[in-house]
Amino acid sequence: MSEKNKQVVNKVIRNEKVKVLLYPVAFFALIYGVWISVQPSILRNYDVYNLISSIVEPYQIGGLFIAIATVIFMSYWLNQRKLLFIAAMSLLVIWSVFTVSFVISPPPNTVWLLSATWTYFSFELVRRV
Template sequence: MIRREKVKVLLYPVAMFALVYGLWISIQPSILRNYDVYRLISNILEPYQIGGIFVALAVGMLVSYWLRSRRLLFTFTMILMIIWSVFTVSFVISPPPNTVWLLSATWMYFSFELVRRV
C-alpha cells in the first residue's frame, strides 16, 4: 500500500520536473551539443530518445501512483534516481566547470526521498 500523503508531496514535483526536462531536451536538442556530457551520451542516443526516457518515466510514475501500484512506482522512481545519479557524476567530472551538477544532484536527492517513501 502506498502512503499517499507522504508520497504525493514529492511525486508531483519530481515527475513534473522530469517531464518538463525531457520535453525541453527533445524540443531544444542544441542543449545536448553544449556540454561534453551530452556529447558522450548523444553518441549513443539521440536527443529525442533521452528526452523520451525522462517523459516516459514521469508518465509511468504518475500512472503507477494513480493505479496504486507500489512496485511500478518504486521501479520508475528508482530508474529516474539512477539516471539523475549518472547525470550528477557526469556533470561533476566533465568540462567546462559549471553548477549544472547541483541541479541534477538536487533531483537525485528528491528521487531518493521518493524511493524511501514508497
C-alpha cells in the first residue's frame, strides 16, 4: 500500500472516530441547552446558581450550550477542524465547570454524574479532533 493510500485510510478512520462522538455530544448539548432555557428552575434549585445569578441567567447558559453545539455541527459539516477543536474544547470546559459545581452544591444528588459523563465524552471528542 502506498504512502498516499495510507494517509487517506488514516484520515477516513480518524473522521469516523470523530463522527462517532461528535453527533451524540453535540446533540446532547443542544437538547440540554434548550431544556435549560425552557426550564430555568433546573439551575435555580442549586446553590451554585446563587453564586452566578448576578452574572448570567439560565437562558444565557442554555444559549451558550445551543451555540456551541451549533458551531460543532457546522464546523464538522464544513470541514473546519480548528473551529471544531475550539468549540469542542469550549464544551469540555463548560461540562467540567458544571461537574465541579454540581459536586460541591447542595442538595446532594447524582446530577454531577451526568455532567461528568459528558465531560468525559467531550474530552474524548477533543482528543480525537
